[in-house]
Amino acid sequence: MYSxxxxxxxxxxxxxxxxxHLVHDRLTFGMVVMIPLFQLILFGYTINTDVRNVPAAVAxxxxxxxxxxxxxxxxxxxxxxxxQVVDTPQQLEALIQQGSVSAGLYIPRDAEERYYTxxxxxxxLLVDGSDTTLGGAVRQLSRFPFLPGGTISNSERVDQIxxxxxxxxxxxxxxxxxxxxxxxxxxxxxxxxxxIAIVRERERGNMELLITTPVRxxxxxxxxxxxxxxxxxxxVSVILFLGVALFDIPVMGNIFPVYTVCLVFILANLxxxxxxxxxxxxxxxxxxxxxFILLPSILLSGFMFPFVAMPKIAQYIAEILPLTHFLRVIRxxxxxxxxxxxxxxxxxxxxxxxxxxxxxxxxxxxxxxx
Amino acid sequence: MNPVIxxxxxxxxxxxxxxxxxxxxxxxxxxxxxxxxxxxxxxxTAIRMMCGLLTPTAGQIxxxxxxxxxxxxxxxxxxxxMTQKFSMYGDLTVLQNMQxxxxxxxxxxxxxxxxxxxxxxxxxxxxxxSRAAGSLSGGQKRRLALAAAVIHEPKLLLLxxxxxxxxxxxxxxxxxxxxxxxxxxxxxxxxxHLMDEAERCHHLAILNEGKKVADGSPQELKTxxxxxxxxxxxxDISTIRDHLHSMVEVxxxxxxxxxxRVILRNDGLRAPGWLEMTLQAYDAEITRVxxxxxxxxxxxxxxxxxxxxx
Numbered sequence: 001m002y003s004x005x006x007x008x009x010x011x012x013x014x015x016x017x018x019x020x021h022l023v024h025d026r027l028t029f030g031m032v033v034m035i036p037l038f039q040l041i042l043f044g045y046t047i048n049t050d051v052r053n054v055p056a057a058v059a060x061x062x063x064x065x066x067x068x069x070x071x072x073x074x075x076x077x078x079x080x081x082x083x084q085v086v087d088t089p090q091q092l093e094a095l096i097q098q099g100s101v102s103a104g105l106y107i108p109r110d111a112e113e114r115y116y117t118x119x120x121x122x123x124x125l126l127v128d129g130s131d132t133t134l135g136g137a138v139r140q141l142s143r144f145p146f147l148p149g150g151t152i153s154n155s156e157r158v159d160q161i162x163x164x165x166x167x168x169x170x171x172x173x174x175x176x177x178x179x180x181x182x183x184x185x186x187x188x189x190x191x192x193x194x195x196i197a198i199v200r201e202r203e204r205g206n207m208e209l210l211i212t213t214p215v216r217x218x219x220x221x222x223x224x225x226x227x228x229x230x231x232x233x234x235x236v237s238v239i240l241f242l243g244v245a246l247f248d249i250p251v252m253g254n255i256f257p258v259y260t261v262c263l264v265f266i267l268a269n270l271x272x273x274x275x276x277x278x279x280x281x282x283x284x285x286x287x288x289x290x291x292f293i294l295l296p297s298i299l300l301s302g303f304m305f306p307f308v309a310m311p312k313i314a315q316y317i318a319e320i321l322p323l324t325h326f327l328r329v330i331r332x333x334x335x336x337x338x339x340x341x342x343x344x345x346x347x348x349x350x351x352x353x354x355x356x357x358x359x360x361x362x363x364x365x366x367x368x369x370x
Numbered sequence: 371m372n373p374v375i376x377x378x379x380x381x382x383x384x385x386x387x388x389x390x391x392x393x394x395x396x397x398x399x400x401x402x403x404x405x406x407x408x409x410x411x412x413x414x415t416a417i418r419m420m421c422g423l424l425t426p427t428a429g430q431i432x433x434x435x436x437x438x439x440x441x442x443x444x445x446x447x448x449x450x451x452m453t454q455k456f457s458m459y460g461d462l463t464v465l466q467n468m469q470x471x472x473x474x475x476x477x478x479x480x481x482x483x484x485x486x487x488x489x490x491x492x493x494x495x496x497x498x499x500s501r502a503a504g505s506l507s508g509g510q511k512r513r514l515a516l517a518a519a520v521i522h523e524p525k526l527l528l529l530x531x532x533x534x535x536x537x538x539x540x541x542x543x544x545x546x547x548x549x550x551x552x553x554x555x556x557x558x559x560x561x562x563h564l565m566d567e568a569e570r571c572h573h574l575a576i577l578n579e580g581k582k583v584a585d586g587s588p589q590e591l592k593t594x595x596x597x598x599x600x601x602x603x604x605x606d607i608s609t610i611r612d613h614l615h616s617m618v619e620v621x622x623x624x625x626x627x628x629x630x631r632v633i634l635r636n637d638g639l640r641a642p643g644w645l646e647m648t649l650q651a652y653d654a655e656i657t658r659v660x661x662x663x664x665x666x667x668x669x670x671x672x673x674x675x676x677x678x679x680x
Contacts (some may be wrong), residue, residue, distance in 0.1 A: 002476045002522050004448070017462065024461040029663075091539035209457035209518075213474045214446045323510050369423045 010215050015224025017026045018197075022227060028193065032231050035237045043181050044247050051137035056103040057084040057095050066148050066164070067107045070123060073146060074105065079137055092126050102128040103138050115148065122146070178243040179330045180303040181258050185239060186262070187269055187297050189291075190232055194273030195286040198365065203282055213369040218362045224361075225270040230265035233259065250335070255341045258331045261326065264350045268322040270369045271357035278364040298322040325349050372435055373398050374526055374557040375420060382580075383414050390417040391580035392429070397559060397573075402552050404571030406559040408662075408671055412580040413561040414454060417530050420559070422453045434525060436532035447476060450524035454531045456511045460504025464495055464514055467503050468521065475522040485521065493517040493547075497499075509540035516544070519552065527551065529560040533567065565664045570657055572662075578671040594659045597621055597669055600645055601660050602630040604654035612654075619644060622668050633665055 022028060073083055079092075086092060092104030106124040108114075111122045125142070201207045210220075215229045236259065243249035251258060274365050276289045298304060300314055300325035307315065309338040318324045327347040332338035340347065375397040382390040391411040397403045405413045413439040418424045420431055422442030428475075431438040436445050469485045471670055472478065490496040493513040498506060501515060514534060519527060529548075531651055533541045539629045545567065560571070568574055569588050576584035584591055602610060607630050614620045615633060634645065645656055 002478075004447070005476045009473055009476075009478050013470050017459065017466070017470045018467060020462055021459070156433075203454070203461070205455045206459060207457075208423065208453045208455070209451070210474075212423060212451040214443065214444060214476065215474050232486070303605045329388075353646070357672045367422075368425060369418060 011223040015226045016174040018227045036235050037279045040242050053081040054079045055101045056080040057101045058082050058105045059086045059092050060107045061109045062107050062111045066112045093156045096128050101253050178249050179334045182239050183326045187323050190269035193228050194270045195276040195290050197281045198277035199286050208286050217365050222361050234342040236262045261329050267324040271354045273288040275357045278361050297321050376432040378430045381427045383427045388580050389599045401572040402558045404574045405570050406568045409575035411577040417528050417554045448525045450519035450527045452515045452519040452529045463500050465499040471518040472521050489517040508535040525556045531561050569663050576670045584670040591666045595661045597633045598636045599659050600632045601659050602654050602659045
């Protein structure tokens with residue numbers, strides 16, 4: 001009989017076996033790079049909450065220099081783009097209903113009189129409210145300061161409260177989206193990879209042999225997730241590189257805190273995936289469970305909608321999800337250059353989360369076939 | 371000398387189905403002990419309980435002096451298990467599979483490389499060392515699984531149908547290898563449903579529908595068979611078979627080529643005379659033959675007969 005060997009020998013054995021699987025599994029290996037690439041390009045370029053160039057039509061019943069200047073000034077905001085000219089407000093409504101334009105400007109015959117009388121609004125903007133983001137942006141035009149004649153008067157109309165945007169003065173969505181995407185991509189891939197890790201051994205019939213060996217549960221778990229920590233960090237690098245190259249994302253301060261935060265977050269997701277793997281019976285169920293976690297993560301974490309605007313109950317649920325904590329931390333670290341010391345709370349939550357799920361998986365995994 | 375495996379009242383139920391029912395068994399050291407039984411007779415379930423993969427519903431198991439399931443982890447270093455289905459990693463090479471198993475089983479350090487290459491040569495796998503295990507032939511896969519199962523020189527080998535899907539020559543080599551290991555001190559429990567393999571074992575236990583229905587060395591089992599075997603040659607075998615089939619004295623009939631093998635009840639000691647009388651009308655040549663393990667097996671696993679042998 002051979003004498004017992006230290007634990008790390010078995011962990012290293014499982015770990016190197018996993019890496020061989022990974023290299024052989026082209027699909028998984030491709031996903032490591034392709035998922036970040038596709039998601040970053042799709043989300044980065046398409047998710048754009050700065051509404052620009054909304055197609056609009058105008059029905060100008062006044063048709064003089066006053067009305068033309070109003071139209072031109074609105075066009076100059078770049079929010080709306082007047083692509084069609086019609087005669088009546090009814091035609092405007094019809095166009096919006098057809099969907100060929102999303103907004104319509106109606107300037108009545110007495111618009112100029114209304115302006116100087118000052119008791120009624122001078123024109124009407126019809127907005128397609130079925131898209132709330134778009135509707136909200138066009139609605140802001142109601143406060144548009146219009147001065148006929150184009151002169152700028154030192155009018156009394158100074159904003160009561162001035163707003164200054166910190167950290168993202170140009171209001172670029174990509175700046176907000178990319179750190180979020182970092183979290184979403186890691187959630188998606190890390191949970192997916194490990195959720196199939198154990199169930200795959202079961203499906204391929206390797207489990208029956210593996211559980212008759214002296215490998216301990218914890219050794220198996222640690223050996224299985226270790227290679228994916230490396231994979232996760234590779235993904236982080238890919239995303240950061242693309243973020244800087246394509247969207248000019250500023251990585252404030254040191255790169256070290258960013259990787260530290262990502263590492264902790266990767267661990268949390270890997271152990272969550274591992275737990276899923278001990279719950280399900282086949283790879284399909286593992287995938288379904290992963291999506292069951294992914295969807296609330298995307299919707300509730302603050303990636304899609306501002307966290308503070310959500311109802312309390314949704315906020316409580318969101319607090320459980322690792323992504324919520326990660327987003328809070330990564331935006332601070334990446335965009336505001338916040339030091340890690342200010343983020344201890346969220347970081348410790350992620351660490352505790354990882355530990356708890358590692359323990360649950362280890363306890364749940366039974367070296368029996370039943 | 372303490373037995374290697376000692377099993378008392380071993381029972382496993384899956385819901386209302388009883389897979390293994392009150393099995394007692396004692397396996398002494400350095401024996402090749404065969405588990406013979408038809409498909410679904412509970413062989414795999416029994417062997418899985420003995421290596422701690424399944425928890426028994428009732429009964430005691432003691433392996434190498436340690437109790438299962440309580441001390442399962444301790445005995446894992448001393449037991450080698452070969453699963454019925456190929457359970458090595460198909461995308462890893464032969465060498466990588468061996469290295470993985472070696473490290474997991476505690477064969478580590480300078481000895482590992484030597485042990486692996488020795489086993490690869492012994493099981494004729496050295497020329498396939500860098501082939502993916504999944505692309506090996508059936509026989510090669512079996513040899514790899516056996517090589518991996520013995521990598522840590524276990525005292526007890528549990529082999530679950532090790533020679534299914536293997537050609538007769540490979541099977542013979544495989545069994546030669548088992549006897550070599552047995553002579554070197556290992557105890558081997560092997561399940562099979564092949565008669566020629568059963569014949570080779572030192573000791574046989576026959577399982578049927580979860581119950582042990584026979585137990586003994588192949589020679590004992592054949593000698594103690596409570597039946598007499600006749601071989602009938604004649605022009606009208608099919609009619610003779612139909613004729614005999616309905617009679618209570620006839621326990622079983624089996625055709626092989628142009629002859630008919632008949633197993634007769636031997637309670638009244640009138641078997642040869644009775645058979646000649648019964649077959650008077652036919653032009654049949656009746657020869658009495660020695661029982662084979664197949665006869666033992668047929669008798670033991672016929673459900674309408676209570677314990678015939680034993």
